[in-house]
Amino acid sequence: MSEGTFKVGTRGSQLAMTQTGYAADAVGAAAGMTPELITVRTEGDVLTGPLSQMGGTGVFATALRARLLDRDVDLAVHSLKDLPTAAVPGLVIAALPEREDPRDALCARDGLTLDELPQGAAVGTGSPRRVAQLRALRPDLKIVDIRGNVGTRLNRVAPGDLDAVVLAASGLKRLGLEGRVTEYMDPERMLPAPGQGALALEVSSELAEDSPLARGLAAVDDLPTRLAVSAERAVLARLEAGCAAPVGTYGRMVDGDLHLDVVVANPDGTEVMRRSEATDELSVEAAKALGVRIADELLADGADRLARLTL
Numbered sequence: 001m002s003e004g005t006f007k008v009g010t011r012g013s014q015l016a017m018t019q020t021g022y023a024a025d026a027v028g029a030a031a032g033m034t035p036e037l038i039t040v041r042t043e044g045d046v047l048t049g050p051l052s053q054m055g056g057t058g059v060f061a062t063a064l065r066a067r068l069l070d071r072d073v074d075l076a077v078h079s080l081k082d083l084p085t086a087a088v089p090g091l092v093i094a095a096l097p098e099r100e101d102p103r104d105a106l107c108a109r110d111g112l113t114l115d116e117l118p119q120g121a122a123v124g125t126g127s128p129r130r131v132a133q134l135r136a137l138r139p140d141l142k143i144v145d146i147r148g149n150v151g152t153r154l155n156r157v158a159p160g161d162l163d164a165v166v167l168a169a170s171g172l173k174r175l176g177l178e179g180r181v182t183e184y185m186d187p188e189r190m191l192p193a194p195g196q197g198a199l200a201l202e203v204s205s206e207l208a209e210d211s212p213l214a215r216g217l218a219a220v221d222d223l224p225t226r227l228a229v230s231a232e233r234a235v236l237a238r239l240e241a242g243c244a245a246p247v248g249t250y251g252r253m254v255d256g257d258l259h260l261d262v263v264v265a266n267p268d269g270t271e272v273m274r275r276s277e278a279t280d281e282l283s284v285e286a287a288k289a290l291g292v293r294i295a296d297e298l299l300a301d302g303a304d305r306l307a308r309l310t311l
């Protein structure tokens with residue numbers, strides 16, 4: 001790391017560049033340093049198969065992490081939901097900035113909401129979690145497996161193609177595309193992916209704690225976000241499920257307590273298992289214990305079979 005600058009690894013998609021830019025600028029301002037963005041092509045950007053078949057293996061993260069371990073870059077910015085739950089020796093998530101809107105968003109033609117879509121309407125998503133919850137709400141819909149970046153997916157909403165797509169609200173907002181949202185999915189009806197809307201700022205565990213970069217990272221870390229996503233990701237780890245599993249979670253602070261909602265559902269829409277609990281103990285350990293407790297209750301009810309189902 002040369003004096004006054006730090007290198008930040010990012011995927012090359014417009015969303016990745018945008019969110020990395022925000023995060024790097026915030027860290028730089030707090031550290032009194034200037035970020036230099038370095039684009040890294042990842043397996044997830046190159047492969048074209050269905051996302052549901054390669055989820056959970058960190059296809060988006062592995063190349064960025066290799067650059068961190070090689071000390072080619074000082075900081076990697078990941079979408080937390082694309083990051084496998086297993087810790088990587090030599091790396092540490094140094095900061096989780098305040099989370100953007102965690103909800104899923106429906107982007108439909110003609111301003112339609114989910115309930116207003118006509119019988120048999122075609123809705124695009126590549127996520128088994130979204131498919132399971134969509135089918136449970138609207139068994140008549142024709143679900144179409146899509147992938148690609150945000151713009152590509154939005155463009156599928158067109159006459160003769162799809163009536164709607166479901167995307168993360170966070171990505172749309174970061175790209176200034178919230179005008180395309182026709183319904184923000186209430187978490188009461190559709191639970192987001194663990195970590196959705198949060199960014200993980202990862203560094204080498206050898207980064208000196210008293211360095212300006214480490215201080216900049218500490219300044220952008222947000223405790224409520226860390227508690228919420230720690231609980232959410234503990235569920236995923238306990239269920240031994242990846243980011244492509246039909247598992248939805250929503251952790252958040254309510255009146256000073258940490259609340260966690262979890263759903264595990266069959267992608268065919270026929271079975272939905274849902275639980276909610278809270279804790280008034282506000283530590284990362286207690287947050288993880290909350291996630292593990294709910295996961296264990298769901299496992300006792302047979303959720304392991306569902307958690308391993310993909311499309």
Ligand SMILES: NCc1[nH]cc(CCC(=O)O)c1CC(=O)O
Binds near residue numbers: 167198
């Ligand atoms: N799996 C793709 C992915 N990974 C991160 C985001 C952006 C949302 C986020 O910040 O979690 C998206 C797009 C989407 O799900 O619509």
